[in-house]
Amino acid sequence: MSLQIYINGTFYDKENAKISVYDHGLLYGDGIFEGMRSYSGKVFRLSEHMDRLYESARAICLQIPISKEQMEADVIETLRRNNLSDAYIRLVVTRGAGSLGLDPNRTSNPQVIIIADHIALYPAEYYETGLKIITASTIRNHPAALSPRVKSLNYLNNIMAKIEGQQAGCVEALMLNHKGEVAECTGDNIFIIKREQLLTPPKDAGILEGITRNAVLGLARSLGIPAQEITLTRHDLLVADECFLTGSAAEVIPVISIDGRPIGDGKVGPITKKLMTEFKALVHR
Numbered sequence: 001m002s003l004q005i006y007i008n009g010t011f012y013d014k015e016n017a018k019i020s021v022y023d024h025g026l027l028y029g030d031g032i033f034e035g036m037r038s039y040s041g042k043v044f045r046l047s048e049h050m051d052r053l054y055e056s057a058r059a060i061c062l063q064i065p066i067s068k069e070q071m072e073a074d075v076i077e078t079l080r081r082n083n084l085s086d087a088y089i090r091l092v093v094t095r096g097a098g099s100l101g102l103d104p105n106r107t108s109n110p111q112v113i114i115i116a117d118h119i120a121l122y123p124a125e126y127y128e129t130g131l132k133i134i135t136a137s138t139i140r141n142h143p144a145a146l147s148p149r150v151k152s153l154n155y156l157n158n159i160m161a162k163i164e165g166q167q168a169g170c171v172e173a174l175m176l177n178h179k180g181e182v183a184e185c186t187g188d189n190i191f192i193i194k195r196e197q198l199l200t201p202p203k204d205a206g207i208l209e210g211i212t213r214n215a216v217l218g219l220a221r222s223l224g225i226p227a228q229e230i231t232l233t234r235h236d237l238l239v240a241d242e243c244f245l246t247g248s249a250a251e252v253i254p255v256i257s258i259d260g261r262p263i264g265d266g267k268v269g270p271i272t273k274k275l276m277t278e279f280k281a282l283v284h285r
């Protein structure tokens with residue numbers, strides 16, 4: 001049976017799951033999304049993803065047509081219909097079809113789309129050997145232009161930085177904010193370890209408040225690893241002992257060099273390894 005895609009409460013075969021070309025999600029990137037993971041049939045931190053989705057919607061004045069509770073139930077039903085237990089779930093809400101022209105008042109019916117599919121993580125070897133990343137020259141969106149806290153359908157900012165990474169032979173790229181401080185990577189949050197302390201940029205660095213990030217901060221707390229949300233510069237990264245990234249798709253993935261310069265001894269560090277193991281245990285708990 002073909003994959004069943006949810007659109008506004010109805011399930012369609014993948015081939016027949018279609019949205020209008022007049023949808024402002026397509027025409028203007030006017031909409032929001034979430035990327036979630038399920039492990040053994042259970043969606044990791046589902047209610048946190050729902051809270052972030054509905055906050056993103058509020059921030060862009062988009063009225064999601066169903067309640068959070070209904071949305072949660074629909075996510076679970078999409079997994080069930082597709083017989084998936086370890087999956088990636090993409091939830092998209094668009095402003096809906098409208099006229100040509102920006103005016104959001106001339107759209108009707110926001111579209112709610114839920115896709116559950118198999119997930120392509122980074123290749124397994126990267127988790128053993130670590131990623132090499134570069135610093136992109138493209139800065140993260142200025143929070144007063146489009147807040148990075150909103151998980152909007154406008155990802156060109158991140159995609160331009162990702163292209164810079166790819167052109168340098170890297171799968172991820174570091175993005176600084178408009179003040180030159182470390183923000184995050186194109187689809188992952190960033191952490192360093194310095195003198196046995198876990199450090200990550202604060203929310204007001206202009207980042208997406210990652211759900212994996214928050215889970216890792218919680219893990220550190222429960223393991224007695226001192227952790228701080230603190231402003232970081234590229235200098236802090238270059239002199240760090242360890243570095244890793246977090247994201248729903250990537251989970252916890254080590255970084256061993258930035259801009260061709262090894263971090264610490266250029267190998268995956270012990271605290272990173274510990275957090276990778278503990279994160280794996282957490283998602284299956």
Ligand code: PXG
Nearest residue numbers: 035186187188189208210211212213247248
């Ligand atoms: N920062 C940004 C800019 C992100 O897009 C994260 C951090 C990590 O957040 P979570 O909540 O996942 O821990 C993200 C999320 C992709 C893809 O296709 C990436 C994300 C989401 C969906 C798809 O690479 N990153």
